[in-house]
Amino acid sequence: MIQQFPANFIWGSATSSYQVEGAWKADGKGPSIWDVFCLIPGKVKNGDTGEIACDHYNRIAADVALMKAMGLKAYRFSIAWSRILPAGRGAVNQQGIDFYNKLINELLAAGIEPWVTLYHWDLPAALEFEIDGWLGNEIAAVFADYAEVCFTHFGDRVKNWITINEAWVVAILGYGHGVFAPGKKSNDLPYVAGHNLLLAHAQAVHLYRTQFQQQQEGCIGITNNCDWREPLTDSNADKDAAQRALEFFLGWFADPVYKGDYPAVMKERLGDRLPSFTEAEKKSLKGSSDFFGLNHYTTMYASDATNNKEEGSVYGNGGLSEDQDVNLSIDADWKLTDMQWAIVPWGCKKLLQWIAERYNNPAVFITENGCAFDDQLVDGKVDDAERIEFFKAYITSIGEAIDLGVPVKGYFIWSLLDNFEWASGYSKKFGIHYVEKETLNRIPKASALWYADVIKNNGL
Numbered sequence: 270m271i272q273q274f275p276a277n278f279i280w281g282s283a284t285s286s287y288q289v290e291g292a293w294k295a296d297g298k299g300p301s302i303w304d305v306f307c308l309i310p311g312k313v314k315n316g317d318t319g320e321i322a323c324d325h326y327n328r329i330a331a332d333v334a335l336m337k338a339m340g341l342k343a344y345r346f347s348i349a350w351s352r353i354l355p356a357g358r359g360a361v362n363q364q365g366i367d368f369y370n371k372l373i374n375e376l377l378a379a380g381i382e383p384w385v386t387l388y389h390w391d392l393p394a395a396l397e398f399e400i401d402g403w404l405g406n407e408i409a410a411v412f413a414d415y416a417e418v419c420f421t422h423f424g425d426r427v428k429n430w431i432t433i434n435e436a437w438v439v440a441i442l443g444y445g446h447g448v449f450a451p452g453k454k455s456n457d458l459p460y461v462a463g464h465n466l467l468l469a470h471a472q473a474v475h476l477y478r479t480q481f482q483q484q485q486e487g488c489i490g491i492t493n494n495c496d497w498r499e500p501l502t503d504s505n506a507d508k509d510a511a512q513r514a515l516e517f518f519l520g521w522f523a524d525p526v527y528k529g530d531y532p533a534v535m536k537e538r539l540g541d542r543l544p545s546f547t548e549a550e551k552k553s554l555k556g557s558s559d560f561f562g563l564n565h566y567t568t569m570y571a572s573d574a575t576n577n578k579e580e581g582s583v584y585g586n587g588g589l590s591e592d593q594d595v596n597l598s599i600d601a602d603w604k605l606t607d608m609q610w611a612i613v614p615w616g617c618k619k620l621l622q623w624i625a626e627r628y629n630n631p632a633v634f635i636t637e638n639g640c641a642f643d644d645q646l647v648d649g650k651v652d653d654a655e656r657i658e659f660f661k662a663y664i665t666s667i668g669e670a671i672d673l674g675v676p677v678k679g680y681f682i683w684s685l686l687d688n689f690e691w692a693s694g695y696s697k698k699f700g701i702h703y704v705e706k707e708t709l710n711r712i713p714k715a716s717a718l719w720y721a722d723v724i725k726n727n728g729l
């Protein structure tokens with residue numbers, strides 16, 4: 270285990286626009302599909318919405334001061350597309366530009382690198398109505414136009430861009446299970462949405478590389494999420510099942526970006542249900558990420574289900590399991606977080622090794638890792654000892670992967686603040702800062718103080 274991380278290792282924390290900003294229709298912002306989704310009864314626990322969220326929109330100065338006090342090297346946030354382009358395309362909303370300029374400038378003044386995600390799920394509602402969102406043919410070009418507005422206004426100061434956050438979640442939870450916006454339930458649409466997300470990524474990267482990268486000298490990539498899949502037994506059938514599950518999860522989005530096409534196993538099993546890339550699209554996808562962005566939360570066992578399919582659960586399962594013939598399970602001894610996601614630190618190391626091997630050692634940034642627990646404020650303090658244990662164990666496992674030669678360059682804790690956890694509303698707390706209900710004031714949890722120490726000592 271390495272106690273000490275490389276001196277230039279990026280220690281950060283992350284949020285996303287809809288989950289923290291609030292100000293859902295302030296200063297010219299247009300509605301997003303999450304603004305609308307939250308208004309539909311039954312979609313979000315307790316009827317919660319992002320109307321106010323953490324009020325980050327109005328608390329930039331205080332929140333950046335909080336980050337500075339912790340010694341954060343980097344802050345990953347996302348831009349709300351409909352704050353910049355209220356109708357998704359066309360007229361630019363100057364007040365939206367002003368807000369992100371203020372945030373970026375405050376971060377730089379505090380010595381914190383901005384890491385900007387262009388799309389963290391809050392699609393402008395106009396684009397859902399008018400061009401069928403991620404299912405429409407126009408979306409990739411419209412996304413690239415939006416990206417251009419961002420590069421133009423912010424690229425002089427933003428040097429780290431992430432095009433799309435977790436295309437898998439958008440596709441599977443938004444278009445397969447229908448538990449996230451836009452709430453569609455289908456076995457076929459996830460593959461169409463996923464295809465367009467990849468093409469949108471490629472177009473934005475092409476634009477950045479041909480028109481901005483040389484002057485602005487930044488880097489651009491995509492962030493994908495993946496759990497680890499451990500074979501349940503050492504039978505070849507279960508080993509193949511675990512491999513297949515990983516290819517349907519991460520390979521779906523990372524193979525096109527590193528190899529220029531979908532995994533063979535997906536093409537074989539899905540046939541016509543999986544759209545195909547033209548030669549030109551393959552070329553534009555291959556090599557389209559300057560780094561490997563990875564969000565990692567949990568691990569499950571995988572076993573072959575060819576002759577005995579079980580029903581999957583909505584959260585934490587492996588996508589459309591009937592397409593994969595994989596059964597997923599967990600060990601009864603594994604501790605669970607409040608999301609019911611198992612805590613399995615060694616799974617993180619194994620996944621990092623799998624990525625290094627399959628994609629030829631790309632520089633990896635873990636752009637999210639974290640856990641929800643039912644934190645309580647007691648005498649003005651939150652003693653989230655379980656979260657500290659979680660981070661210690663996961664960061665140790667990442668250190669072991671680095672020792673084995675995997676080039677991990679940075680780590681972002683999800684999340685800076687307790688925030689709007691999508692369909693779970695405010696019932697799940699991922700933050701290293703507690704956000705008080707009435708005042709929305711932030712209270713550093715024990716984990717925030719602990720993380721500040723890790724950053725100061727550059728390691729565990």
Ligand code: PNW
Nearest residue numbers: 285434435438494584585586637683690
């Ligand atoms: C990620 N799954 O979401 C997102 O990037 C964050 O916005 C979110 O708050 C965080 O992880 C915690 O949930 C995920 O079902 C949502 O496997 C669902 C899954 C994975 C990631």
